[in-house]
Amino acid sequence: MEDYPIINKKAAKQIIGSKTIRKEAKRRYHKGSRKVLKNYLGKLIALETEELFGEETDQVMSCREPSTLTGSELLCLIKESGLTGMSGNGYPVHKKLEAFIKTKSKNRILIVNGVECEPGLLHDEWILKNRWSKIRTGIAYMQQVLAFDKIILASKTEKEYHTDPVIYEQVPARYPMGEEHFLIKQILGVSLEKGEYPVDKGILVMNLQTVYQICKIINGCYDGGRFVTLASIQQGKGRVAYVKSTDSIERILNKAMGIPKATEVYAGGGIMNAHKLQKEEQFEAKIMFAAYAKKPEITAENPCKHCGKCVRKCPQGIDVRKIVSIRQKDSNADISIYQPEQCIHCGTCTYFCRASINIGELIS
Ligand code: SF4
Ligand code: SF4
Structure with a gap:
């Protein structure tokens, strides 16, 4: 099951309160470096409540020396x-x-x-x-x-x-x-x-x-659970939940966030690496995030605008534009000289792509 960004820059602008969320994140986190701001991909959702969803068995812990x-x-x-x-x-x-x-x-x-x-x-x-x-x-x-x-x-x-x-x-x-x-x-x-x-x-x-x-x-109170993030992306809000590996993702999301109309459920490592929820999928170790989302229209076939944004944003310095150009002509073409193995699958290029190309699909 391939994971991919379930948001891009264009779609992020549609998130309710997105300007406020990003402004607040910039205010809190950046340290005044222009370089940081230039490459900044800040928070896209805000914490709706400090209240934890789910129960954790740690509150009576007396710490061992x-x-x-x-x-x-x-x-x-x-x-x-x-x-x-x-x-x-x-x-x-x-x-x-x-x-x-x-x-x-x-x-x-x-x-x-x-x-x-x-x-x-x-x-x-x-x-x-x-x-x-x-x-x-x-x-x-x-x-x-x-x-x-x-x-x-x-x-x-x-x-x-x-x-x-x-x-x-x-x-x-x-x-x-x-x-x-x-x-x-x-x-x-x-x-x-x-x-x-x-x-x-x-x-x-x-x-x-x-x-x-x-x-x-x-201290003998480990219960096999862990904290994850649940979100409703279009609403721009999320919360923290404590889950077990056998918990149904859909059930927990419904209970914690309510059931919105006409949106799909995604799960994965985060908003930049997620997949459409499979039937009866549970919170296995690699799932740290689950959300209601409307996936943006990104496809590997959209024509490239040759703007070079993907190259400028890639943290690994990969010539993404060249790879896109070659692979759009021939999906099996050899791209080894561009060192695709350096890719860390962060999804940043797809997020910023002005042509809404699913670049991850072309690199893999
Ligand atoms: S997914 Fe790979 S190619 Fe794209 S920005 Fe991240 S490291 Fe670079
Ligand atoms: S950001 Fe998208 S449109 Fe621009 S060069 Fe890269 S692949 Fe092409």
Whole structure:
């Protein structure tokens, strides 16, 4: 099942209150850099309510002392829980930690990734605001076992979450800044090749929610659930929900957002990477977002206007225009000289395309 942007710039203008949403996001997140503004793809939906939809079993948690935790116990508990990365990659967290433990790098750095610059996601910022004390405890558990030299919490929000020994780093709200390689380059100035793993360089990047769930696991109140974003795109509003992997996406969305008339349901990693909901689809690990939406008319066949916008907006510097031109003539043409393997499938080119071309379809 192929995921694609379910919004483009043209359609984003039709969102109710879109100007206000984008203005507010710019005010809150950008740091005055023209470069950031030039490439800015800010929030497209606003948080409708702070109230969490769904129930989470963590409220009676009494925190265990970090000094009582051993490395093997941490790994064992995480392995038994079956916890996978909360960024949607489905990778087992205990394997990532095991790889980090084996690193020979002398400088060991933890980056807690709370950036969430995806224009449709709201839950990381919500977690940071509403579950900060448990994230802090989760960091303390990891520090006890993994003895980092430096711990950085990265987020795009203006509120600073400094707590010794955590250094708070506000990063530009430029999508896709939350992607691991971009984040490491932004914060540490370290470039990693595609296929090169951060742990090999002594860098452990953990999603904010993963750290939160580690805290719950250690305190015996992990329930297998997680936070996701639910939205009604045309209404420009969304909220945060707590779901289990066996929950029906459609049922949860109906209950949390009401049932709008004549719109379709989409689900995926975010507004830039989603697919039309399949029958009885559930919240499996890669689903972080579900929404009512009216997909814009994007097709691979629309004639290119040769404006070059896609090239200017591509964070990987790929010559997207050339690829579009070649593949529209021959869908099987060899495009290897343009290094399509560098594509991180962020959907930015499709979002900005002035001809509403589904560029992702031509690159894949
Ligand atoms: S070519 Fe790939 S990396 Fe570049 S903007 Fe398009 S989807 Fe993103
Ligand atoms: S943004 Fe769209 S119309 Fe413009 S050059 Fe790229 S593919 Fe062509």
